Amino acid sequence: MMTSLSGFPEYTPEEKILEDALLEKLTRVFELHGFSHLETRAVEPLSVLEKKGETSKEVYTLTRLQDKDSGSKAKNGLHFDLTVPLARYVLENAHLLHFPFLRYQIQKVWRGERPQEGRFREFVQADIDMIGQDTLPDHFEIEAPLIMAEALETLPIPRPVVHVNSRKVLEGACTALGITEVDAVLQVIDKHDKVTPEVFSEMLSELGLSAEQVGKIWDLSGISGTDPSVVDEVRALQLDNPLLEEGLEDVARMLRAAALRGRDNVMADFKIARGLDYYTGMVYETFITGAESYGSICSGGRYDNLVSQGKRTFPGVGMSIGLTRLISIILANNWATASRSVPTTVLVLVDSEETRPAADAVAQTLRARGINTEVSPTASKYGKQIKYASTRGIPYVWFVEQGEVKNLLTGDQVPADPAVFEFAPELLKPQVESQDG
Amino acid sequence: MMTSLSGFPEYTPEEKILEDALLEKLTRVFELHGFSHLETRAVEPLSVLEKKGETSKEVYTLTRLQDKDSGSKAKNGLHFDLTVPLARYVLENAHLLHFPFLRYQIQKVWRGERPQEGRFREFVQADIDMIGQDTLPDHFEIEAPLIMAEALETLPIPRPVVHVNSRKVLEGACTALGITEVDAVLQVIDKHDKVTPEVFSEMLSELGLSAEQVGKIWDLSGISGTDPSVVDEVRALQLDNPLLEEGLEDVARMLRAAALRGRDNVMADFKIARGLDYYTGMVYETFITGAESYGSICSGGRYDNLVSQGKRTFPGVGMSIGLTRLISIILANNWATASRSVPTTVLVLVDSEETRPAADAVAQTLRARGINTEVSPTASKYGKQIKYASTRGIPYVWFVEQGEVKNLLTGDQVPADPAVFEFAPELLKPQVESQDG
Incomplete structure (x- = not known):
């Protein structure tokens, strides 16, 4: 991987063969499950890009070179993910689409972040999303991680494991504990693996949580497992709340479905929070066994309110692979190489x-x-x-x-x-x- | 095809199935001939984008939204073709590549032109190029149009015909006629099919050409054919010049090679000039039979001076398909449709x-x-x-x-x-x- 322009990686011909092979494997699994290939334009109006999420400040805006002097009046920018463009595409073209709309999308996205190790300014994401009209049956929340677990298993990486939680569990637990600063607490839970227990407790205390509240959150965040009985460990914390119970049922159903299909690389993990995102139901992160320190290689969740216009709502569930970053990890660890640099036999x-x-x-x-x-x-x-x-x-x-x-x-x-x-x-x-x- | 943002087309799921099928067909032919898949970053320094060609003024520059006030100091822009990035990639990575370097590249490019019928601001090009180090054998100039003729024939369009000329013929003819304004004359020849003979003559007269010079240029521009003997029609104009003769030999060799391979959709056409481009040898344009009025769907030529650094030169020959435009033509004429909107069986x-x-x-x-x-x-x-x-x-x-x-x-x-x-x-x-x- 070469980066003669900082943050903008390029491949050698051998590396491109590797990327193409990975794309083919992912595409194959997505199409096996009936996902349509979608590609949206790279350019969106700033009004679309600025509507949602934390990354809006990292947008690259576009100006025609001839209009140099009117640089500050840029109206369009490059998309920074594939979810915001999907939401816009679905609203614009709802009359042309059939719902539930299952689509995969594999495109470059751009973020004007300061480049650093493993962070790129131009990179490829590979997303799947399932979008309903007005309603989306719960079983789609079970499908998404099962499909991604299957897709990621085809790649030349050590065992990928999808970690699953439900926002309902975390929000229900906060309610049961009388915590009102739910968003802030979710952001701390997100850091569970990155800080010591002392720092974790301190961050929660700073939010005004009592020692007992901190202790319960710590205990909850520590629970994980692949057996459906893992939800009973949460119940043992005696955080009675109907939303929490609903979330636990979702997680247990997910684990039972995984077991039925012989899929052992999906697990419940109650510290998964996806703190800053727009999720309303199940949330997912994926780690490479033995290489967890790279962070999640594929994340997502269910969102009920991302795509809506007036009374029309399009609830969805989706997951996104950070493909360029994943390939940089594969190359850095020498997990795979192409057998030659040309297609020629x-x-x-x-x-x-x-x-x-x-x-x-x-x-x-x-x-x-x-x-x-x-x-x-x-x-x-x-x-x-x-x-x-x-x-x-x-x-x-x-x-x-x-x-x-x-x-x-x-x-x-x-x-x-x-x-x-x-x-x-x-x-x-x-x-x-x-x-x- | 939808364009809710003017100049930025998007496909329905059915249309995307069509595009993917076309991409697969093209890719298959390119790989059959040993071309490596290359993808370059979408972003180039302005210093690279502004170096070459007429399109530099149509560049989109990039600014981080946070740096709004420094809009006029943009240093980078989106590429407007795939040839300039290839030249930059080859120079930067020559030590990692094997020459001759045969690559295909299929990516979006962006041009800040005023959008109009059939013109897009974001569109896909599909290019092949063959790059030598210091030298590039002439037979690559024969290969390029034969490969593209083969690739285009796999697409759901009426018979594509590649029209071939050599800049050497046109430049040699100008020299033989004592014309010094060669570039300006090439640009007029480019318009041969778009204007009446009267307007054509008038434009040449305005460049200072005599009636006899105008007549010879008109006669030369009107010669075309698939039989190698077509070059004798040019010789009959008695424009004696060694460069012209060299160009005629190239064209004749090309036609003989096409005949040997049973390929009848490549022809000599002495009005093909590619007026504003950087070509130094053979030049190519491709028309759809019965739909010539759409203009060339695949053009290119040989360039000796595009890629050079000090004493190192990398002569090349390449052709580029305007894929998004071609698909818009296919859709407008209803030449092909996808049998369903999802991959599902x-x-x-x-x-x-x-x-x-x-x-x-x-x-x-x-x-x-x-x-x-x-x-x-x-x-x-x-x-x-x-x-x-x-x-x-x-x-x-x-x-x-x-x-x-x-x-x-x-x-x-x-x-x-x-x-x-x-x-x-x-x-x-x-x-x-x-x-x-």
Whole structure:
């Protein structure tokens, strides 16, 4: 990954093969579950971008270079996530869409943050969202993390685990404890894993919580597990509240559904809060086993009030993968590499410029069979042409005059007819070789 | 195609299926020829964007919303094509790349032009380029239009024809005629098809050309054909010049190569000039048969001086498809439509919320076989659930309790086991149905 402009990463051709392979795996799982591919424009009116969320101040605004002097009057900016554009798209095009609307969206987003380790100003997000009209059945809140757990498991990373909670549990607990500063408490709970118990308690005390309230919040935040009985550990805290009970039921139902489908990488975790976001039901974060310190690689939740216009509401649930960051983690840990830097399977060698058409004809026959083929750019000595192949990782070279093909990986060279020769299936495309995950 | 923000088009889910199908077809041909997928950042320093070409004045500059007051000091902007970023990427990363470097790049670009019919401010380009280090063999100038002709033929459009010329022919002709205002003459030749012969002559006369010079340029611009002998028609104009002769040889070689490969949709056309661009050798434009009035859908040429740094030069040849514009033409002419609006092949019906897990289990079995499957969002009456499928074009519904599957297109309903039932292969993915091309 190169960043000659700070915060704006670019890939080498090998790294791009890795990214494309990951995109294909994610896309495959999303489409298996019936999600439509959506792409929205990169540019939104500032009125749309400034409406929601904490990130509005990190917007890049656009000005035509010719209108330099009117820079402060910019009306449009680049989107900073894919949820705000989705909300705008759904409201604008509700009459063209069928609900529930299931869509995946994989696009670059931009944030004008100060760049730092692992933070980018231009990066790719891969989102799924399910949007209902007026209502959205609860089982979609169960589907979202199950689908993402399945999608993330296809990637070359150590075991991803989706941690699930419900805002209802946290809000119900606050109500039961007589805490009114719910948002502020959620933001502290968000920091549970990042600070010591002492700092955690201190932050809550500063919000005016009593020692008993702090203790209960601490205990609640510490509860997690994959067995549905984990909700009984919360009940044992005796925080009687109907909203909390509703949230616990949601979490337990989620764990039962995961068990039914044999999915063991989804767990309840009552410290997941998504403090600053617009969620109203279940919330999700995802961690890589053994690499939890990188933070969540895929987060989301249910939102009832993000998309609404007058009496029309479009409740939704969604999750978002920070794909560029995830790939930077994969590269930094060397969890996967591409087997070559080009799609090419065969390099057809050229005996002389005069006989280049013969090499072109072999290439044409191979390509008609779907074999990725290059013709050597120059009729230099075979050794030099073969080096062209080997430096790129092209596995086969074709000798036209001799009518032979050589596998550069095994050294085998055999007589061959371009119309029928069988290439090793695993060498037809660059492979992503997983080192670990 | 919707444009709620003028110049910034968005697709419906059906239209996005069409775009994705086109992208897959193009990508397949580019990779068959060994091109690596490259993606560059969307943002470039203004110093890079302002260096080249006519479009620099249409750049969108970026400012962080927080830095509103310093709008006039913007340092970065959005790229307006994919060639300038490629040049910058190659120079920066030459040490990591292997040359000749063959890459395809399919990305959005932005231009702050006044939007008008068929002009967009945000649109996708699909480019191929082949870049050499110090030298680039001439045969790459032959490959580029042959590859694009092959790629464009896979799209649902009437016959695309690549028109080829060489700048050397036009420059040699000007020299032979004693014309010094070569650039200005090229720009007039560019307008050959858009103006009457009278206006054409008048424009050339205004540049100071004599009646004889005007006549020769008019005659040259009118010559075109697919047979290599077409170059003899140019020779018959008796414009003796070594550069012209070199260009004619290039064009003839191109036509012979096309014939050898059985490719009849590449032709010589001596009015192709690409007036304002940085080309130094062959130049290309592509027209849709019967829809030539839309202008060129894929253009390019050879450039020797675009990518250089001190003594290092990286000559290249490339072509670019204006993909968003092409799709707008396809949609406007109804040349192709997607067979459905979702990837889903099967909707599993839900008998009751209590038995939803049974429907989930059927879906899981189908998905494990690679079948795109949704589970009905509500346990409403069968008629309503089937309508959910039919409005989206989902071809199959699965009755869990009955153990049956129904093809909604044929009406056939049969007992079925989700582990083995054979779906019609053509219904496994949405199809792009070509109406014409």
